[in-house]
Amino acid sequence: MKVDITQYDTNEKSTWCPGCGNFNIHLALKKALVELGKQPSEVVLSFDIGCNGNGGDKIEGFRVKGLHGRSIPFAVGAHIANRKMTVIADIGDGGCLHEGVDHLIHGIRSNYDITVLIHNNENFGLTTGQITSTTKEGKAMYGFPNGRTEGAINIGELVLSLNPSFFARGFSGDPEQLSNIIKSGIKHKGFSVIEIVQICPTYNPESSLEILKGKISQTESTNDIDLARKKIKDTEKIYTGVIYTNSKLKDYYSNLENRKNRKSELVDEVKNYDIMNILSDLQ
């Protein structure tokens, strides 16, 4: 059945600031899903709390707006229960690198077959512009006129240090490329981490569309992790595209010995089970 992009539209009014990167991120996401032929009812979107989460009612699909920082483990639970669904965790740099950074780390280690979109606008936007670990050094932020006291986290470096199976970086100013990246991430069988360099005109106007466009450089995918690291560490250029893949790593579910010969999904298996054979083993 053909899918039309309008099937992903809702009637809810937008609440994002004019010029917010989220408009294009949603456009790119919808386009990717349409081009992959996914019906909205085949998609589970697990949203974080924050500006990105406020997009939960602006796109169709089975959407969940749960707890701050927890969109990854919720998405993982959903994926394990029913792998027929395309599961996407949608989270900001605050939720992902602060409140729930353990989920990112263990998600990569476990290589669950889901896609993670990290909206990196370099601040906590919805709570009016607090520091995150991607905020530029020295930039005055909410309550900290002299900028952050702590160090920074480079998302790409963190991800690549954990033997990931997929890392990509997109840009909200280039929805066409971002859409292709998201498509690759969904198709990849494993934990696909996509960092999205997101424009925040209200709390991060210094990183404007024009400035970022001057720094962005599209790159090709590699399976050479050292090369990928070199690109990530570059301070002059912001490389975008699928930066690193490792197709040799099996996804979590494929590693489950007891599920190897099972064709059904957990959601299809809820019924009364006879426990007598288990009970006699325990005696």
Added chain:
Amino acid sequence: MPKFTLILMKDRFSIKFGGHSGQGINMLGGFLSKALRDLGYAIFAYREYPSIIKGGYASYKIDFSSSEIFSSSKKTDILVCISLGALDEYLPSVSKNGIVIHSVKDFQLSRENAKYIQENNIKIVFIDTSLITQEEQASLIMGNIVLLGVLWKIFNADLSILEKIVVDYFSKKEGTDIEAEKRCLKAGYNIEGINDLSIKDLPKIVSTKWNESIVLTGNHGIALGAIAAGCRAYYAYPMTPATSILEILGNTYQKTDIVVKQAESEITAIQMVMGSMYMGARAFTATSGGGFDLMTESISCSGTTEIPLVIVLGQRAGSGTGVPTWSGASDLAVALHSGHGEFPRCVLCASDPIDCFELIQDAFNISEKYQIPVILLTEKQIAESIFNISRLPSSRKIKRGIVQNGEKRYILTKSGISPRWLPKVGNKTYLTNSDEHNEYGISTEKEEDIVNMSEKRMRKIISLKREIPEPKYYGPKTPNIVFVGMGSTKNAVLDAMKISKKAVGYLHYKYIYPLSYGKIFKLSKKGVKLVLIENNQSSGFGRLIKEQSSFYISNTLNKFDGRPFFVDDILDYLKQ
């Protein structure tokens, strides 16, 4: 030499194994539990151990009787020790005319212990297991099997019963010399010079049905109940006393095909449960107090999003890290009140493996039908003690309350239940929202929406209360005194009721919240003395009864020393 006659608490007898952590105390206890059962006794076994891997001292205590028992006695009729520390520690718990068998060379009694032994006519027997194992060409560690043989001889029981259990166990373990184990067992059984220790007053074996019974911990009951109820995923982070659920479900996963995941934190575990339950699989998690605290934001989230959620809260002693491997029941308040905001929930509490087996199934049914978080309380005493039960009841019918498809996910209804349909290809999509929302799930800040949705959710408690069973009364028709309680307190009271000559009853609560309190009023009107019994200091259950019914039970029996109620505790109270 005097003849040893043990004075028994009516029809009960007890044995305690003591040793270092890591010396195989649990294995010995397991052997003897099963052997006694196969001999025709009902058993109850209780473990005490420190929160360390090696060293310290640990014990495995078996009480047995001709009829069903559910709790331990304080004193020990026969103490079997394989380490000095355990011997010093447990000697004062040996009953009058009791026996101590040990393998500790050059053991010197402290002055205090020597006095105790003399005053109580306790016989101490040293078995040189290092010599015997050497003679039998067995390894030194098999000395514990020698002691088991000695014990079995004292009971004058058929060796083949015990031997079969030992052989069965070791044949499943690779690299063990089964013949050497058998030789050691026989050497202990045939040892000379212990004839005067034979016990004449063991409980009578009245029926042989116990040898067909099953031996389970509460956590086994939880795991088996979850399997029976169609649970397909278990996500957890290790924490005593819930940890062994992970072990049981993990070790059986090839047969059940359940996904068993050790998550990186309790928060991860509970979020994964919610993700799987949201999709329509059955999943749950289990933890103890500290881990539960970490989960509480998700409990509130479950309340608002109406995603079903099942959590087992295995209680242990203390706040903070507390006394991690010991028992208590002081987490009712957190089960009832955890999570910000106002939302409906259900709290259940188990007392034994049968409760565990049935209540985890109820938890899934209630959680799915009412789309609320359900918290099932257990205690270390229930989770890890070994109960002997004649059989498990048949499984509960699965009730899910799921519809094929729908229009408004959070439709306002009289019952408060908005029919739930699953996220599935072709179904109507919806937003599951932890923001306050309208009937479609869309975030709202309108007064009317906020009130309507909050009232809708709270109506589910009224609907649920209608199907919550009454508490169960145990005891005579016209009691003088009735204990009111939940959890493992039932077990000690029921055992004491068999011994005490007083007309004692027990009102047992399994369904804690919403609370059904009519029976308390009825008993009170009859003029019965009600006594609240709780394994905590501040009577959390009594506070709930007061809050819900305005009825205040002023008599209380509390215990909060990390130990469960022993049958003696109840008998002592009744003597007052």
